[in-house]
Amino acid sequence: MDLDELRPWLTTWRLPGIGPVAFQTILEAFGEPAAYLAATPPEGRRRGLDEKIAEAVAGQQAVQAGVDQDLAWLEAADDRHILTLADPAYPAQLRHIADPPAVLFVRGRLEALGEPQLAMVGTRNASQSGSDTAADFARHLAATGLVITSGLALGIDAVAHRGALDAGGQTIAVMGTGPERLYPRDNHGLAHAIAEQGAVITEMPTGTPMDRGLFPRRNRLISGLSVGVLVVEAGAQSGALQTSQRAVEQNREVFAIPGSIHSPLARGCNQLIQNGAKLVTAAQDVVDELRHVQGVDLQKTAAADALAIDASAAGGGDWIDEDPAYGALLDAMGYDPIGFDILAERVGLTPDILSSMLLSLEMYGYVESSHGGRYTRIRHRAGG
Numbered sequence: 044m045d046l047d048e049l050r051p052w053l054t055t056w057r058l059p060g061i062g063p064v065a066f067q068t069i070l071e072a073f074g075e076p077a078a079y080l081a082a083t084p085p086e087g088r089r090r091g092l093d094e095k096i097a098e099a100v101a102g103q104q105a106v107q108a109g110v111d112q113d114l115a116w117l118e119a120a121d122d123r124h125i126l127t128l129a130d131p132a133y134p135a136q137l138r139h140i141a142d143p144p145a146v147l148f149v150r151g152r153l154e155a156l157g158e159p160q161l162a163m164v165g166t167r168n169a170s171q172s173g174s175d176t177a178a179d180f181a182r183h184l185a186a187t188g189l190v191i192t193s194g195l196a197l198g199i200d201a202v203a204h205r206g207a208l209d210a211g212g213q214t215i216a217v218m219g220t221g222p223e224r225l226y227p228r229d230n231h232g233l234a235h236a237i238a239e240q241g242a243v244i245t246e247m248p249t250g251t252p253m254d255r256g257l258f259p260r261r262n263r264l265i266s267g268l269s270v271g272v273l274v275v276e277a278g279a280q281s282g283a284l285q286t287s288q289r290a291v292e293q294n295r296e297v298f299a300i301p302g303s304i305h306s307p308l309a310r311g312c313n314q315l316i317q318n319g320a321k322l323v324t325a326a327q328d329v330v331d332e333l334r335h336v337q338g339v340d341l342q343k344t345a346a347a348d349a350l351a352i353d354a355s356a357a358g359g360g361d362w363i364d365e366d367p368a369y370g371a372l373l374d375a376m377g378y379d380p381i382g383f384d385i386l387a388e389r390v391g392l393t394p395d396i397l398s399s400m401l402l403s404l405e406m407y408g409y410v411e412s413s414h415g416g417r418y419t420r421i422r423h424r425a426g427g
Contacts, residue, residue: 044127046114051077052127053113056146057106057248058099063142065096070128070145112249116148116223122238123222124149132156140267140293144246148222151242155213159339160190161329162269162290164283165199165276166308171411172421173199173276173308176300178206180273183326185212187341189333190241192217192269194261195230199275199283204237213241215268219261221251262286263293270336271296273329274320277311284311287320296332298323303419305379372400373409373420380417 055061055069055076072090073079080103087097117123126133126147134156137143161184165177181191181203191207193200195216207214216237220226222245225234234243246264262285266272272290277283287297299320302309316322323329333339375390387397401418404410411419
């Protein structure tokens with residue numbers, strides 16, 4: 044669309060009270076936003092609009108300054124795009140949800156929006172093992188040709204984006220702010236890298252600040268763009284569960300990586316599996332399921348199911364595999380979080396020796412410490 048054609052779409056999108064569903068109603072009644080803006084409120088009511096939508100047209104002059112800002116943002120760089128529901132480049136997956144955004148602000152490669160996407164979401168306060176798992180899955184899945192889509196948040200979202208970039212794949216970040224307001228600030232550099240290798244998108248017009256109340260709108264886009272949603276690590280109240288719920292409503296696949304019954308960061312994933320999400324323990328599990336989804340054509344990758352990290356890849360620590368004392372300590376820990384005092388009693392070591400051994404194990408990526416003086420084994424030894 045040229046700028047004159049875009050203006051009615053942007054104007055209507057900015058009118059108070061006009062969200063995705065109301066915009067759909069306007070299109071059904073008038074066919075295009077320009078006809079709605081040219082109509083009087085009585086004409087809108089005659090065409091079946093409710094009072095609020097019919098009267099909203101009176102506020103169109105008040106939003107023109109904002110529309111000018113939207114168009115100025117568009118023209119400021121070649122990699123910026125504004126898509127409407129009438130645009131052939133509008134993502135097909137998103138077009139068919141119940142409440143698609145009438146307007147999308149895109150920075151980056153439009154081609155990425157047309158490729159099969161997998162959403163990866165999870166907690167902002169990820170554990171080291173959760174982050175490692177997310178990075179591994181993202182790298183392997185991106186290598187199959189899937190675009191990794193997430194919300195640019197700290198934690199699992201950011202790790203998933205970086206994993207896709209590291210693999211030379213494409214990734215899409217969905218924001219809940221205006222296109223010029225990258226959030227969070229810590230991920231500004233990541234957002235620019237994503238725009239070069241994928242796209243950063245939002246339905247919110249320029250000037251929209253960060254508002255947690257807009258996260259549910261963002262989450263429906265993350266799932267709506269994707270053929271499936273993979274939840275990596277999530278607590279019982281995690282926003283990632285909202286995304287998975289929208290995925291169910293949108294008839295998307297839902298996958299979850301299980302975790303320890305004792306870990307609060309695994310409760311959301313375990314709950315999803317209890318409720319019917321597909322349990323996955325390797326990236327190939329996701330690939331195998333998505334091969335049956337219409338329109339998804341993935342490349343085969345021999346590395347996708349090889350997610351275990353060996354000792355050399357973790358930066359050393361081979362001597363731990365050869366030391367029976369460390370082997371006995373790891374075996375005694377199991378894979379559930381365990382308190383220091385309980386572990387000391389279980390292995391019969393003095394506190395100073397146990398502290399030293401745990402520090403070494405943590406340095407080489409075998410063990411992760413958490414709040415409350417608890418430790419979790421996160422990696423296999425070569426011998427078991």
